[in-house]
Amino acid sequence: MALDTHGSTQDARDAAGAAGSVLVPIGALLLGLMLAALDQTIVSTALPTIVSDLGGLEHLSWVVTAYLLASTAVTPLWGKLGDQYGRKRLFQLAIVIFLVGSALCGMAQNMPQLIIFRALQGLGGGGLIVLSMAIVGDMVPPRDRGRYQGLFGAVFGTTSVLGPLLGGLFTQHLSWRWVFYVNLPLGIVALAVIATSLHIPRLRARHVIDYLGTFLIAAVATCLVLVASLGGTTWAWNSPRIIALAALGVVLTGVFVQVERRAAEPVLPLKLFRIRTFTLAALISFIVGFAMFGAMTYLPTFLQVVHGISPTLSGVHMLPMVAGLLLSSTVSGQIVSHTGRWKVFPIAGTGLTTIALLLLHRLDEHSSTAVMSSYFFVLGLGLGLVMQVLVLIVQNAVSYEDLGVATSGATFFRSIGASFGVAIFGTVFASRLAVELGGAFRGVHLPSGITVNSLQADPRDIGGLPPPLRTAALHAFSTSITDVFLYAAPVAFLGFALAWFLKEDRLRASVTAPEGTQTLASNPVQRSSYDEVCRALSLLGTREGRRETYRKITERAGYDLLPGASWLLLRIRKHGSVEPGVLAQSGLVSLGVVMDAARQIEERHLAVREGLSLYLTDRGREAAERLAQAREGSLAELLGDWWGPDRPTDLDRLVKVLTDEMCGSWREQPPSGPAPKFT
Template sequence: MTLDTHGRTRDADDTEQVRGNVLVSIGALLLGLLLAALDQTIVSTALPTIVSDLGGLEHLSWVVTAYLLASTAATPLWGKLGDQYGRKKLFQTAIVIFLIGSALCGMAQNMPELIGFRALQGLGGGGLLVLSMAIVGDIVPPRERGRYQGLFGAVFGATSVLGPLLGGLLTEHLSWRWVFYVNLPVGIVALAVIATALRIPRKAAHHVIDYLGTFLIAAVATCLVLVASLGGTTWAWGSAQIVGLAVLGTVLAVAFVAVERRAAEPVLPLKLFGIRTFTLSAVISFIVGFAMFGAMTYLPTFLQVVHGISPTMSGVHMLPMVVGMLISSTGSGQIVSRTGRWKVFPVTGTAVTTLGLLLLHRLDEHSSTAEMSVYFFVFGLGLGLVMQVLVLIVQNAVSYEDLGVATSGATFFRSIGASFGVAIFGSVFAGRLADKLADAFRGVSLPAGVSADALKADPRGIGALPPSLRPAALHAFASAITDVFLYAAPVALAGFVLAWFLKEDRLRGSVTAPDVTETLASNPVERSSYDEVCRALSLLGTREGRREIYRKITERAGYDLLPAASWLLLRMRKYGSVEPGALADRGLLPLTVLLDAERQIEERRLGTREGVELVLTARGTEAADRLARAREDSLAELLGDWWGPGRPTDLSRLVKELTDELCGSECEQPRKGAGSGATRVS
C-alpha cells in the first residue's frame, strides 16, 4: 500500500470513508428523531383548526394524549427488541409505522379516526426515539459520543421552538393535514439513507421481554386517563362506565404489581420505589409533565380563539415559554455539574411553575402581548429549572445495575403525567366552557343556527354572532381555558412541598447534567446501565474534557507535565511510538500544542527521536506506567461508589474501553513507515 498524492495511506482513506458513513448514518438518525420530536409539539398550534374542521372540542386533548400514551408504552419494548433482533431493521420498521400513521392522520375524516391514527403514529414515534439514540452507541465509540449527543440535543431544542411555528405556518397557508403529511418526504429520505449507509455491528443480547408488564402499565395509564377525560363530561362521575373504568384500572394495577414481582427483567422494578429520592422524583416528574403538556396544548387555543391570532403567530407568541425553558434547563444543569448542589432547583422550579400557572390564570381577552409574553416566560422558566435536575438526581440515587431503568422510569412518569395532564385539562376545559357559554347566553335570543353547543364544536361560530354578543362568548372561552391553569396550580404546589423532602446526596463524579433529549420532550427511552454511564462519561470525548482529565491524571501521578505531553506518553506506551506531525494532520490536537509537548518530553529525557517518530526512554516508560495507573484511578473515581467491591464486569469493561479511547483509536495511530514521505508496501 502506498501513499496517495495527499500524503495519506489507503488505510486513512478507508478510515475517512467509514467516518463519512457514520456521519451520513447520524444524519439519517437525526431525521428520524426530528420526526418523533416534532410531532409532540407541531400539533398544538393546529388543534383549534382541527377541532373547527372535524368537530368534537371535548375530544381535543386526545389528539395529544393518544400519541403520548402509545409512545410511552412502546419505548421499553422497542429498546429490548432492538437488543435482541438488531436495531437497523427495527428502526426501519418504526419509520414505516410512523409514516403510515402520519398519512392516515392526514386523511382522517372525523375525530375518532384521527385519535386512533395518532396512537399508531405514537407507536412508531416511540421506536424512533429509543432506537435512534441506541444506534449512536452502536456506531460511535464512547470517546466521540459527546459531540453527537450535542447534535441530538440540538434537534430536540429546535423542535420545541420550530414545532409550534411550523404547525401554525402549515395550518394557515396549506391545511392542518399538512402537519402530518410533512413527515412523509422527510421519513422517506431517512428510510433510504438508513437502508444504504447504516452498518451496525451485530451485538445481539438476550433479554426476557416483559410484554405482560408493559401491557398492564399501559392499560392502567389508559384507564386513568379515560376516567380523567370522560368523567363529568361524557359520563357522570357516578355512572357505571366511570366506576367500571376505575375498578378495572385498580385491578390492572394490582395485577401489574404481581407481575413485576416475578418478572425476570421488569419494565419498572418495584424495588426502585424503596428509594425515597426515586419515588419523590417520579411524583414530581409526573407533576412537571402534567403542567407542561397541559399548558402547551391549551395555550394555542387561547391565543387563536380568544385573541384571534393566526396559527403561525400563535407559535411565535409561544416562544417566550420555550426560551424560558431552554435558558433555565441548560443553566441549572451546568450549575449543578460544576457545584454539585442541586436541591435548590426542584424547590425553586416547582415554586416558579406554580407562580406561572397563577399568572396564566390572570389572562383574559384584554391581556396585552407583553403581559402574555412575560407570563409565558415565567412559566417556562419554572419548568426548565426542575426538568433537567430530576433525571440527574435519580441517576445519582440508584445503584449501578438500576441506572438505566431508573432513568427511563423518571422520564416515564413525566410522560404519564403529560398524558394525564392533557386529559384532565381537557375535561376541566370542556366542563367549564359548557357552563360559561350557558351562563353567557341564558335568556338571550341567538341567531338561527348558532347555539352554545355549536360554538363548543366550532369556535369559528363566534364570528357569526352579533357584535353585542361576541364579548360574552370570548370571555366564556378565555375564562374556561384560564380556569384550567388555576386547577393545575395546586398540583404544582404539591410538587413544591414534595421537593423539600428530597435529600441532597453528594453527586457522583460521573453524574453530569443530562442532555436536552431527556428534558425537552416526553422521552422515556429504555437504556442499559452501561449505556447511561457511557453517556455520563462521554464528556471525556470532548477536547475540553480530555484536557481536564489529563491535567488531573498528571497531577495524580506526581508529574509537572503539559496535558498534551502526558497524552503523548500514554500513546507511546500503547503503540510503541508516535509521530506528532501525523497526529496534527489528523486534527487530534493543534500542531503548536503537540510541538510544545514533544519538546518537553525530549528535554526531560522521557522520549527520544528515531527518525520522524518519538519513542519512550526507560525513564519515559516508568512515567507512562505511573500515568496509566493514575488514569484508571481517575476514571474509577468518577464512578464513585459504583466502582466498589463486586462491581459488574461490564463496568470494568467500560473503564478499560474508556482508558483505551482516551489514547485514541488504532485507526488514528500511524503505522511504521507510513508518514513523512515514507512508503509502505503491504
C-alpha cells in the same frame, strides 16, 4: 497551538474517514428523531382548526394524549427488541409505522379516526426516539459519543419547542392536514438513506421481555386517562361506565404489581419505589409533565379563539415560554454541573410553576400581548428549572444496576403526567365551557343555525354572533380556559411541597452531565446502565480540553512534565514508537507542542531516538504506565460509589476503553520487527 486534539496524520485520516462514513446515516437518524419530536407538539396550534373541521371539542385532548400514551407504552419494547433482533431493521419498521400513521392522520374524516391514527403514529414515534439514539452508540466509539448525543439532544429540544410555530404555519397557509403530511417526504428520505448507508454490527443481547408488564402499565395509564377525560363530560362522574373504568384501573394496578414482582426484567422494578428520592422525583416528574403539556395544548386555543390570533402568530406567542424553558434548564444544568448542589432547583421550579399557573388564570380577552408573553415566560422558567435536575437526582439515588431503568422510569412518569394533564385540562375546559355558555345565553335568542351546542363544537360560530353576544361568548371561552390553570395550580403546589422532602445527596460527577433528550423529551429515555454511564463519561471527556486532561493526569501521576510530553509517552506506550515529525505534519497539533514534548522526554531519558522514531526507555515505560493508571483512576473517580470492590465487569471494561481512546489513539502501524530495547 494548545494541545487539544488527538493527533497524527493517520489519526486525522481515520477521523475524517470515520466522520464521512457516519455523517450521512447520522443525518438520517436525526431526521427520524426530528419527526418523532415534532409530532409531540406540532398539533397544539392546529387543534382549534382541527376541532372546527372535524368537531368533537370535548375530545380535543385525545389528539395529543393518544400519541403520548402509545409512544410511552412501547418505548421499553423498542429498546429491548432492538437489542435482540438488530436496531437497523427495527428502526426501519418504526419509520414505516410512523409514516403510515401520519398518512392516515392526514386523511382522517372525524375525530375518532384521528385519535386512532395518532395512536398508531405514536407506536412508531416511540421507536424513532429510542432506536435513533441507541444506534449512535453502535456507530461511534465512546470517546465521540458525547458529542453526537449532544447533537441529538439539541435537535430534539429545538424541534420540540418549535413544533407549535410550525404547526401554526402549516395550518394557516396550507391545511391542518399538512401537519401530518409533512412527515411523508422527510420520512421516505430517512428510510432510503438508512437502507443504503447505515451499516452497524449485529450485536445481539438476549432479554426476557416483560410483555405482560408493558401491556398492564399501558392499560392502567389508559384507564386513568379515560376516567379523567370522559368523566363529567361524556359520562357523569357517578355513571356505571366511569366507575367501572376506575375499578378496572385499580384491579389492573394490583395485577401489575404482582407481575412485576416475578418478572426477570421488569419494565418498572418495584424496588425503586423503596428509594425515597426516586419516588418523590417520579411524583414531581408526573406533575411537571401535567403542567407543561396541559398548558402547551390549551394556550394556543386561548390565543386563537379568545384573542383571534392566527395559528402562525399563536405559535410565535408561545415562544416566550419556550425561551424561558430553554434558558432555565440550561443555566440550572450548568450550575449543578459546577457546584454539585441541586435541591434549590426543584423547589424553585415547582414554586415558580405554581405562580405562573395562577398568573395564567388572571388572563382574559382584554389581556395585552406583553402581559401574556411575560406570564408564558414565567411558566417556561419554572418548568425548565425542575426538568433538568430531576433526571440527575434519580440517577444519583440508585445503584449502578438500576441506573438505566431508573432514568427511563423518571421520564416515563413525566410522559404519563403529560397524558393525564392534557386529559384533565380537557375535562375541566369542556365542563366549564358548557356552564359558562349556558349561563351567558340562557333565555337569549341566538341567530338562526347557532346554538350553545354548536358554539361548543365549533368556535368559528362565534363570528356569526352580533357584537354584544360575541363579547359574551368570548368571555365564556376565556373564563373556561383560564379556569383550567386555576385547577392545575394546586397540583403544581403539591410538587412544590414534595420537593422540600428531597434529600440532597452529593452528586456523582458522572451524573452532572445532563442531556437534552432526557430533559426536554416527553418520551422515556431507554438505555442500559452501561450506555448511561458511557454517555455521561464521554460527555465529560469532551467538556474538558485535551490539554487540561493531560495536565490533570500528569499531576495525578506525580510527574512534572508538559501535558504534551505525557500525551506523547502514552502514544509511544500504545504503539511502540512514534515519529514526531509526522505528528507535527498533521496540522492538528502544532510543531512547537510536538517538538517541546519530544525534547523533554528525551532530556529526561524517558525516550530515545532511533532514526526518525522515538522509543520508550525502561524509565519511560514506567512513567507511561503510571500515566495510564492515573487516567483510569480519574475516570473511575467520576463514577463515585459505583466504583467499589464489587463493581460490575462492564464498568471495568468501559473505563479501560475510554482510557485507551483518550490517551493513545495513534493508529499508524508500528514498525515491523522488534523494537530496540533501551535503558
